[in-house]
Amino acid sequence: MSLANGRHYLAIPGPSVMPDRVLQAMHRAAPNIYTGPLVDMTATIVEDLKKVARTRHDVAIYIANGHGAWEAALTNTLSRGDRILILGTGRFCQGWGEMARGLGIETEVIDFGFRAKVDLDRVAETLRADTDHCIKAVLAVQVDTASSVKNDIPGLRRVLDDTGHPALLFSDNIACLAVDEFHMDDWGVDVMVTGCQKGLMVPPGMAFVYFNDKADAARETANCVTPYWDWRPRANPALYYQHFCGTAPTHHLYGLREALDMILHEEGLEAVWHRHAVLARAVWAAFEAWGQGTGIALNIADPTARSHAVTTVRMGGVAGTRLRHWLEKEAGITLGIPLGAPEEEANGIFRIGHMGHVNAHMVLGVLSSIQAGMVALGIPHGPGGLDAAAEVIAKG
Numbered sequence: 072m073s074l075a076n077g078r079h080y081l082a083i084p085g086p087s088v089m090p091d092r093v094l095q096a097m098h099r100a101a102p103n104i105y106t107g108p109l110v111d112m113t114a115t116i117v118e119d120l121k122k123v124a125r126t127r128h129d130v131a132i133y134i135a136n137g138h139g140a141w142e143a144a145l146t147n148t149l150s151r152g153d154r155i156l157i158l159g160t161g162r163f164c165q166g167w168g169e170m171a172r173g174l175g176i177e178t179e180v181i182d183f184g185f186r187a188k189v190d191l192d193r194v195a196e197t198l199r200a201d202t203d204h205c206i207k208a209v210l211a212v213q214v215d216t217a218s219s220v221k222n223d224i225p226g227l228r229r230v231l232d233d234t235g236h237p238a239l240l241f242s243d244n245i246a247c248l249a250v251d252e253f254h255m256d257d258w259g260v261d262v263m264v265t266g267c268q269k270g271l272m273v274p275p276g277m278a279f280v281y282f283n284d285k286a287d288a289a290r291e292t293a294n295c296v297t298p299y300w301d302w303r304p305r306a307n308p309a310l311y312y313q314h315f316c317g318t319a320p321t322h323h324l325y326g327l328r329e330a331l332d333m334i335l336h337e338e339g340l341e342a343v344w345h346r347h348a349v350l351a352r353a354v355w356a357a358f359e360a361w362g363q364g365t366g367i368a369l370n371i372a373d374p375t376a377r378s379h380a381v382t383t384v385r386m387g388g389v390a391g392t393r394l395r396h397w398l399e400k401e402a403g404i405t406l407g408i409p410l411g412a413p414e415e416e417a418n419g420i421f422r423i424g425h426m427g428h429v430n431a432h433m434v435l436g437v438l439s440s441i442q443a444g445m446v447a448l449g450i451p452h453g454p455g456g457l458d459a460a461a462e463v464i465a466k467g
């Protein structure tokens with residue numbers, strides 16, 4: 072007899088848990104899309120999106136998922152035949168590079184593997200070797216949703232500055248905006264992409280591209296841009312519909328307005344960052360205890376390189392797949408499937424999303440259910456995992 076009946080918990084790294092308030096804000100009749108409250112509300116959304124990214128620069132809104140934001144960032148800044156540097160640390164920056172190649176952009180890839188962050192020294196070596204400055208942009212993810220690694224974005228800016236290289240710095244923050252700390256302007260990021268369905272707690276369907284003046288200057292010569300992806304009318308529209316190159320995503324905007332109120336005007340962005348940091352440390356503490364003398368391990372060994380949004384776990388063999396199936400059938404919890412891992416290791420890997428609308432009892436509930444699943448399936452694990460997580464929560 073299953074114990075899964077009740078409210079299901081989608082504990083994957085996006086789409087994240089949607090607050091009831093966000094869903095209720097979306098549950099309304101279609102609004103006037105020409106004048107009035109919707110138009111006025113959108114202006115406040117744009118300003119608050121900038122606050123979440125800590126930028127004074129522009130943001131363009133797209134009716135798209137994160138892949139749409141990837142394409143918009145590329146097409147507005149690059150031309151066919153341009154060369155860019157892809158910094159691979161899991162799956163998603165490689166995916167961005169694949170999209171670039173599809174647009175006729177040449178890519179140079181440094182693959183740091185599935186268990187490590189970007190090595191800044193290797194990046195510096197590559198940039199110094201590019202004496203003709205053929206590399207037009209350096210692309211990285213702040214958090215790779217597959218490996219759960221967190222990369223040093225301000226460190227990449229320092230490398231670019233120290234080597235005197237003029238390439239644009241792109242940061243993919245789809246997994247981690249409003250979860251892991253980020254300061255677009257202070258960190259010197261030229262282009263940042265994100266989506267609405269993770270830290271921003273809104274159902275999938277909107278993507279955002281932030282860009283500064285240097286990136287917008289590259290728009291002058293970019294020959295990949297098309298009317299739909301052009302960020303200029305979206306960021307500075309003469310008419311309201313130009314924000315979206317057509318009809319507004321009306322109900323997503325209502326949901327986003329509610330989510331931004333929760334993040335910025337109620338809890339506060341710094342408190343949001345702190346909450347996610349504590350919850351992430353609780354997850355890590357549990358698995359570090361369970362891993363003593365067993366095959367269980369966090370995918371990213373270095374705590375400073377772990378995301379506060381998602382944790383990738385290694386169990387070996389087929390234990391990860393068995394545990395995922397047990398949790399869904401018996402406990403009503405869905406964990407994230409392995410992505411980007413070596414094929415021979417994939418069945419031993421799963422991911423836990425702890426981003427957005429999550430709190431202590433939700434994370435502790437997932438961890439308790441994981442322990443129950445390991446007991447039920449006979450998966451060896453060390454003692455004290457739940458105690459370790461509870462201690463982190465207790466200290467706050």
